Amino acid sequence: MRKILRLARREYRASVRTKGFIIGLALAPVMMSGSIIAMVLFQGKVDTADKRIAVVDRSEVVAEMLVSATEARNSAVVYDQESGKKVKPAYLIEVIPSSASDPAAQRLALSDRVRARELHAFIEIGSEVLNPGKDWEAARIRYYGENAAIDEIRGWLTGTINDYLRRLRLANTGVDEEETENVLAWINVEPVAPVSLDKDTGEISEAQSxxxxxxxxxxxxxxxxxxxxxxxxxxxxxxxxxxxxxxxxxxxxxxxxxxxxxxxxxxxxxxxxxxxxxxxxxxxxxxxxxxxxxxxxxxxxxxxxxxxxxxxxxxxxxxxxxxxxxxxxxxxxxxxxxxxxxxxxxxxxxxxxxxxxxxxxxxxxxxxxxxxxxxxxxxxxxxxxxxxxxxxxxxxxxxxxxxxxxxxxxxxxxxxxxxxxxxxxxxxxxxxxxxxxx
Amino acid sequence: MNTVDIEQVTKTFGQVTAVDNLSLSVPQGSIYGFIGPNGAGKTTTLRMIMNIFWPDSGTILVFGEELQGAGTDRIGYLPEERGLYKKMKVRELLQFYGELKNGKGLRRDVDRWLERLDLSNWANKRVETLSKGMSQKVQFIAAVVSLPDLIILDEPFTGLDPVNTDVIREAILEIRAQGTTVIFSTHDMNVAERMCDYIFMIHKGRKVLDGTLTAIQDEYGSDTIRIRTEDDAKALQNLDGIEKINDFGQLQELRMTRGYDPQQVLAAVISRTRITSFEVARPSLHDIFVRIAAPEAEEESHAQDT
Structure with missing residues (x-):
């Protein structure tokens, strides 16, 4: 046994005394959790270049709202309130009159502008978005962009447009504005752990989120x-x-x-x-x-x-x-x-x-x-x-x-x-x- | 009292029989030289004595007992190829190897050996900075530092210059003088002749020679003539009664047919050229080796110097 331990001691010293071990000790957690740390570190490092988005609104009810909604958003989140530093890109809406005669040619022209980097993307809003039940095909909203699937602007547009359309639909059915807030209220399901009984105090613990x-x-x-x-x-x-x-x-x-x-x-x-x-x-x-x-x-x-x-x-x-x-x-x-x-x-x-x-x-x-x-x-x-x-x-x-x-x-x-x-x-x-x- | 007793030991590796029915006794306090061509079974035999390999059959007694692990503490071992941790410092490494043998007072002994082999200045250097000869000396110290009763040295002189060869040779003789038994293998027949009390030759796994140099030479009789002439080997071609000529350039060694009279050879050579030196001798160990290991090894021997 003594010999085993002597050999083990040599092995241990040979490993631990090296610079590699010290560096490895410091770097290993960094490497292992690298993606998490990178995410935290680079969270704020988003692309802050302004994004110009063209809107072709065949419904003629959304474009105007989008212009004012982006303005409101831009003034609220683009600049850090305290430091005045630009932290997010501004969205710039360019409303394009819809061409009823040749929508395909209009799409191509706008797509070319996207490829030429004049536009970040363009959005085409179907004519029946206010009454989608009538004609689902005519109620589609399409976001054309080079990275459309993972573009976060698409998410913002989905939320903003749908929120507006719902309010509009409710208003059309005669629901007053105050009631609309109630109707549209969104409540999250919160994750909490099961509660337990505290044996010392006899009290049931508070739910831990x-x-x-x-x-x-x-x-x-x-x-x-x-x-x-x-x-x-x-x-x-x-x-x-x-x-x-x-x-x-x-x-x-x-x-x-x-x-x-x-x-x-x-x-x-x-x-x-x-x-x-x-x-x-x-x-x-x-x-x-x-x-x-x-x-x-x-x-x-x-x-x-x-x-x-x-x-x-x-x-x-x-x-x-x-x-x-x-x-x-x-x-x-x-x-x-x-x-x-x-x-x-x-x-x-x-x-x-x-x-x-x-x-x-x-x-x-x-x-x-x-x-x-x-x-x-x-x-x-x-x-x-x-x-x-x-x-x-x-x-x-x-x-x-x-x-x-x-x-x-x-x-x-x-x-x-x-x-x-x-x-x-x-x-x-x-x-x-x-x-x-x- | 024998330090090592090998009884009818056989060791095979797959289809190859490395050691075949070998019996050998190494008396205590002797220097025993193992010779034999490459691949003859020397290293396998040494490893079996070390308990690194186990024989397939037969018994090996070391210090009168079959080895059970810890018995190897009394044996120092220098393997054929050097086995040193390159990143360790010389003194640390030697102490570690000594500790694995449960050696006592290692620090003092390590320093004494380092000084003796002129390595004191390298004690705190990493092994990887040593020359081949120095590494060899460090490996030698590793084998002897724990004061073993038996040291086994597998080709201890390989890679050493003449000065260091002398240093190691003297160290081996000194260790033997203290009562330690020494077994070493070598390809240097001169060293074997001069240093060993007993010589053992193994060829194709079988023992072919075993005994003192005198006893071995006696088996062959005085059948060798060492001669120098003014015309070198040219004058010695096609002499009656000569089986083989070993030409070493300045000196030729002639092997006579058994029973032939050297006087007749002398007379025949005188008739051809002037002789500057003529000696009737027993065959050298080198010659005996070549005779046994021929024909393959005989080819190589022409190129070698004695």
Whole structure:
């Protein structure tokens, strides 16, 4: 055991003392949550160039309203009230008399202007928009633009035009203006968590509103954290073992210890590296959560589970990666094997959405109890505000423990043969033979 | 008392028999030289003694016992190819390798060896900055620093210049003088002849020579003539009673047919040219090696210097 720990200590020092580790420690969360951070950072960085939109109004009831609505919008939101800085584009409406004789030619002419960048887009309002029930085809509103499908102006126009048309239709039926507000009132369905009984006070807790942060972001972040720890502790073992084999360091080490001890030393070194990183992230995370006062939104109680699952997962995957590394003869072999070996770790990433939507579905429960996926999917489900049955993480942990034991045992058999085998390609059949024969 | 006892050991890799029914005893405190052509089974045998490979059949006793893992702490090992962590500093690396052998007082011993092999200035440098010869010396220290009772050196002199070869040779002799048993493999027959108490030759997995140099040479008798003439090898062609001429340029080595009288050879050569030196000798280890490993190795031997 002493030798295993000495080897683990060397592994740990060799990893942690490098600049790469420090930089990786700082950069990994940035990379992992890069898109989220980018979204936050660049949220305000919208294109503020004014947008000229032509309106062909065949109904002859909308264009005038649009002109005044855009003016109202422009004066309200284009400039920041405090700084006076332009923060949004102004919409400039150009009303085009509709050509009854040749609408197709008019569309082409306007489309050419869009392509020539004279116009951002043009909108064609059908003649029957006020009474669509009469003729749905004649009631269509079309927005012609180069990026029409994802253009946010289209959304603004849809809301503004429909709101106006509804008011107009109500007014036409004789509803007075005051009543119109009531009729058109829009009420959101708010997301809230189930209430619970406070055992100390005997009171029923107030409903806690939920948001994307806790239902989506936090579980994904926790899953990413788990993935990152595996990346740091287990995956580098493949290359490290391959290098020790090709540089013949393995032979010197094997002159002092058994192959199994050698492999365990490497894995424990990997566990120590991940524990260091996870501890750093946990401490910083807890500080951040308290500073930002979002303690009730972040399930810190999941952290001990992450630690427990992570240690077992690194034994489970690390032994596999070390065994594969022992089968490689050069960097190319290692490169070829890394991706297929990572597939079981990547698959849970694709299952994020259905599992988050229904964390207690049979699908989610079943997959999260499938041991190769358990560490990541169980953490994902545990971090979700939807509670999962208390026995499941324990059963998952027991399964991962069992698979880790099997994986270390099988990995050890492959490692024992592979580490001294030169010139044999790391073919699946070879690896399987070594695992069976030992 | 033998340090190593190998009894009828066989080791195969797939269809290839690397070591075939080998028996060998290495007495305590001796220097045992392993020679043999490339791929003959030397390294496999050494690895089996190290417990890195396990024999398919037969037994290997080291210090009177079959090795059980920790037994390897008493054995120092220098593998054929250098195995050093490139990014580690020399002193750190040597201490680490010593620790893996449960060595005591390593810091002191590491420094003593570094000084002895003229590497003190490199103690805090990374291994990757060392020359090939320096790396070889570091690897040697790694093998001996934990004060083992047996050291196994797989081609320890490869890549060393004559000065460093002498340094390592003296270090090996000093370690032996302290009672340590030394087994090393080499392709340098001169080194084997001069250093080894016993020489073992393996060829195609089988033992072909085993004993002291004198005993081995006695098997072949005084059938070798070393001769220098004014006309070099030209004057020695087609002599009666000569099976083979090894031409080393300035010196020629003639192998006589068994039972032939060297006086007759001398007379025949005198009739052809002037002789500057004539010696009847037992065959060198090099020659014996070539005779056994021929014909493939014989081709190569012409190009080699002794």
């Amino acid at each position: 939920t948001n994307e942060l806790e239902t989506i972001m936090t579980p994904i972040f926790m899953l990413m954290l788990m993935f990152m720890m595996i990346m740091m502790g287990a995956i580098p073992l493949l290359n490290a073992v391959m290098e020790e084999k090709t540089l013949r360091i393995a032979e010197v080490i094997l002159g002092s210890m058994r192959p199994f001890q050698f492999m365990m030393g490497k894995i424990i070194g990997g566990v120590a590296v991940s524990l260091t990183a996870l501890s750093v992230y946990s401490i910083l995370g807890i500080i951040a959560v308290y500073r930002m006062d979002v303690v009730d939104k972040i399930p810190l109680e999941v952290l001990p589970w992450i630690f427990a699952y992570m240690v077992l997962t690194i034994f489970m995957t690390g032994s596999g990666f070390a065994a594969l590394g022992s089968a490689c003869n050069d960097a190319k072999d290692a490169q070829n094997l890394t991706f297929p070996a990572m597939v079981p770790l990547i698959i849970p990433m694709f299952l994020l959405v259905p599992i988050l939507q229904a964390p207690n579905s049979t699908f989610a429960t079943g997959l999260s109890l499938f041991p190769p996926f358990t560490p990541m999917l169980m953490i994902l489900r545990l971090s979700s505000p939807v509670g999962i049955p208390g026995w499941q993480p324990w059963v998952g942990l027991a399964e991962v423990f069992l698979l880790a034991v099997i994986s270390v045992w099988v990995g050890g058999r492959i490692f024992r043969v592979g580490i001294l085998m030169q010139g044999q390609p790391p073919k699946f059949s070879n690896i399987l033979r070594w695992a069976v024969r030992g």
